Amino acid sequence: MAKKGKGIAIIISMVDKKDMKKKKKAEMAYGGMSGGKKHMYSAGGSVTDNSGLKALRASGPRGMEAYNKITGN
Numbered sequence: 001m002a003k004k005g006k007g008i009a010i011i012i013s014m015v016d017k018k019d020m021k022k023k024k025k026a027e028m029a030y031g032g033m034s035g036g037k038k039h040m041y042s043a044g045g046s047v048t049d050n051s052g053l054k055a056l057r058a059s060g061p062r063g064m065e066a067y068n069k070i071t072g073n
Helices: 016-023 051-058 062-069
Strands: 028-034 037-042
Touching: 051 062
Parallel strands: none
Antiparallel strands: 028 037
């Protein structure tokens, strides 16, 4: 039988500062106020078609207009 014990792991890595500046997180954009709290949304996100969006598109001309605004087409 092997004994279980505690171990220590030490990891050392070197990262160039230039590489760190290139990697930028996606910025959050201001989405408005609701209930006295600020709401944010991710800028540059994508929208995928789901059954609700497909039904909106098929509902008529106003639904198609709303669908195009949501999906950016």
